[in-house]
């Protein structure tokens with residue numbers, strides 16, 4: 001390879017091929033301090049700042065509107081555009097994430113589930129993490145996908161055990177979900193539930209995000225996996241969450257992130273319902289880069305950020 005070709009090759013790789021990478025962050029903070037799910041922590045404040053600075057230096061961070069133009073095929077990028085998003089609406093997004101975004105002048109999108117916004121609800125993955133970590137019983141028989149999973153968690157680390165059970169929950173049918181919860185809830189445990197704490201941001205913080213120039217999108221009402229519920233319930237999740245968020249923030253809310261967001265967690269019906277309910281775009285979370293020639297505004301691909309990831313590992317080629 002000639003010198004020029006090598007240089008061009010290196011520059012191309014360093015910048016990434018043209019397209020849109022959307023990153024999905026969840027909790028921001030110290031993951032050792034939680035009695036709940038540690039796997040939902042994606043970075044602490046310092047790591048988030050490092051990521052954002054890296055993307056600004058090596059790529060181009062865009063806002064929601066430009067990202068949708070690219071993902072809809074209406075704009076062809078010549079470089080790698082990056083959109084930063086946060087799911088679920090944990091309070092730490094507001095307290096630790098927002099100051100970084102403001103200081104570095106980045107517009108990010110926050111996808112909020114309105115039952116969490118209203119307060120008092122523990123997310124199912126946090127409840128499951130607590131139940132799995134504190135159960136005296138380490139063997140579980142859990143229904144999944146028409147069969148029964150016989151689990152022995154005794155040799156797994158607490159995080160691995162939680163991840164295993166969460167994988168089962170996500171693969172369940174709607175009828176199996178309450179049976180899984182029942183099996184976990186009824187296991188004997190010595191520890192009492194932790195004192196309730198405010199885990200999620202409320203309407204005041206949601207308004208604060210909008211005032212700070214951030215964008216708010218829907219993450220449904222209950223954060224149930226949409227493929228696990230029937231079409232009418234899906235419609236209600238999409239319709240009601242949008243109307244609550246618009247009322248509470250006074251801003252237009254017309255983008256959606258499917259809960260969990262794997263290819264199996266929403267269907268073509270879900271995509272059609274999102275369009276029907278007035279969303280102009282919907283984001284999944286099964287990885288991949290959005291290219292204008294393979295665009296679907298109701299399946300804008302996102303890359304889930306994981307704890308300890310270097311920013312350059314997240315973008316792909």
Ligand SMILES: [Zn+2]
Nearest residue numbers: 087088259260
């Ligand atoms: Zn979520």
